[in-house]
Amino acid sequence: xxxxxxxxxxxxxxxxxxxxxxxxxxxxxxxxxxxxxxxxxxxxxxxxxxxxxxxxxxxxxxxxxxxxxxxxxxxxxxxxxxxxxxxxxxxxxxxxxxxxxxxxxxxxxxxxxxxxxxxxxxxxxxxxxxxxxxxxxxxxxxxxxxxxxxxxxxxxxxxxxxxxxxxxxxxxxxxxxxxxxxxxxxxxxxxxxxxxxxxxxxxxxxxxxxxxxxxxxxxxxxxxxxxxxxxxxxxxxxxxxxxxxxxxxxxxxxxxxxxxxxxxxxxxxxxxxxxxxxxxxxxxxxxxxxxxxxxxxxxxxxxxxxxxxxxxxxxxxxxxxxxxxxxxxxxxxxxxxxxxxxxxxxxxxxxxxxxxxxxxxxxxxxxxxxxxx
Numbered sequence: 001x002x003x004x005x006x007x008x009x010x011x012x013x014x015x016x017x018x019x020x021x022x023x024x025x026x027x028x029x030x031x032x033x034x035x036x037x038x039x040x041x042x043x044x045x046x047x048x049x050x051x052x053x054x055x056x057x058x059x060x061x062x063x064x065x066x067x068x069x070x071x072x073x074x075x076x077x078x079x080x081x082x083x084x085x086x087x088x089x090x091x092x093x094x095x096x097x098x099x100x101x102x103x104x105x106x107x108x109x110x111x112x113x114x115x116x117x118x119x120x121x122x123x124x125x126x127x128x129x130x131x132x133x134x135x136x137x138x139x140x141x142x143x144x145x146x147x148x149x150x151x152x153x154x155x156x157x158x159x160x161x162x163x164x165x166x167x168x169x170x171x172x173x174x175x176x177x178x179x180x181x182x183x184x185x186x187x188x189x190x191x192x193x194x195x196x197x198x199x200x201x202x203x204x205x206x207x208x209x210x211x212x213x214x215x216x217x218x219x220x221x222x223x224x225x226x227x228x229x230x231x232x233x234x235x236x237x238x239x240x241x242x243x244x245x246x247x248x249x250x251x252x253x254x255x256x257x258x259x260x261x262x263x264x265x266x267x268x269x270x271x272x273x274x275x276x277x278x279x280x281x282x283x284x285x286x287x288x289x290x291x292x293x294x295x296x297x298x299x300x301x302x303x304x305x306x307x308x309x310x311x312x313x314x315x316x317x318x319x320x321x322x323x324x325x326x327x328x329x330x331x332x333x334x335x336x337x338x339x340x341x342x343x344x345x346x347x348x349x350x351x352x353x354x355x356x357x358x359x360x361x362x363x364x365x366x367x368x369x370x371x372x373x
Contacts, residue, residue, distance in 0.1 A: 013344035021313065021329070021336045022320045028328055029321040033161045035328070041168035043210050045176075048073060052173050066173035070166055077166075105267030106259075107134065109276055190356035191346055198342045205334045212298035213248065219294050220244035220286065227282040228261070231275065234268060243283075247290070249326050250314045254290075258283040 317329025
């Protein structure tokens with residue numbers, strides 16, 4: 001939908017769009033066991049669709065092409081899992097044991113920074129800022145370490161529901177067109193063209209959002225990896241990927257990613273506190289690139305949202321549905337925006353409504369034509 005057409009939406013339509021988006025976020029928060037696999041299935045659908053389309057062009061039926069595509073994906077996934085699981089099983093204890101040293105390194109960096117502030121500001125020294133803050137942070141760090149195992153168990157509990165993703169993706173690939181025809185048949189003939197346009201726009205919005213998110217992840221990964229490599233961080237590419245994936249959660253994810261890198265800098269470079277400050281500066285630069293370069297070229301370009309609406313709805317999504325609301329608000333808002341604006345244009349289109357009323361009148365006359373005497 002072009003920007004000119006979207007400017008025709010009035011405040012009533014936008015109020016309805018925002019209200020429906022918030023309501024859906026509340027509903028989805030209660031159904032995360034289904035919403036998360038559904039979103040993963042959509043991502044798989046848009047990633048695997050070119051492969052299925054290629055097989056269809058080679059002469060296979062849509063069902064056979066969908067099945068073959070899913071089989072290829074599952075084979076690749078199983079091979080990757082077979083290679084990764086032994087490594088994870090071997091290093092899981094090391095990974096768990098390495099958390100505490102990184103937390104301790106971060107606390108040491110924080111203590112040095114607070115002590116430096118106390119030396120510069122006598123008021124902070126009189127308040128014993130460093131000692132008070134360190135006592136509280138050390139208690140919190142100990143609690144975090146104790147909760148690592150429950151978090152891991154929670155992630156493991158989610159695994160069965162995630163297995164729904166390839167199952168759903170197969171039916172999206174196989175029966176996607178049938179579902180669209182099913183929806184189109186339920187719409188009055190006067191609105192048929194608008195319905196086809198709506199379905200196309202919803203599909204394009206979701207496709208552009210998820211493919212844009214993948215492009216944004218790649219850009220963030222390589223930008224962060226390049227910056228961390230230049231600073232001399234070990235495992236720069238892995239750190240960049242972790243931070244880019246965490247950035248899927250707006251704002252909160254970027255802060256968590258920056259915290260991870262700062263902890264690594266404080267632990268691996270204990271004698272160089274400037275490395276942590278350089279890492280913070282790098283994240284600020286990448287955040288600016290995200291907001292003004294990467295996001296408009298990827299996700300923002302696909303949804304055509306005003307930046308003010310985007311920021312406000314991200315905060316609203318967090319307030320309504322927490323972390324899940326932060327992650328879901330943009331795709332949900334994009335779909336509801338397309339649906340709401342299309343429905344608003346249909347309802348306010350005098351010509352379409354007149355056609356619909358005339359069609360209903362003709363059907364009533366046709367139904368009673370043999371009853372007339």
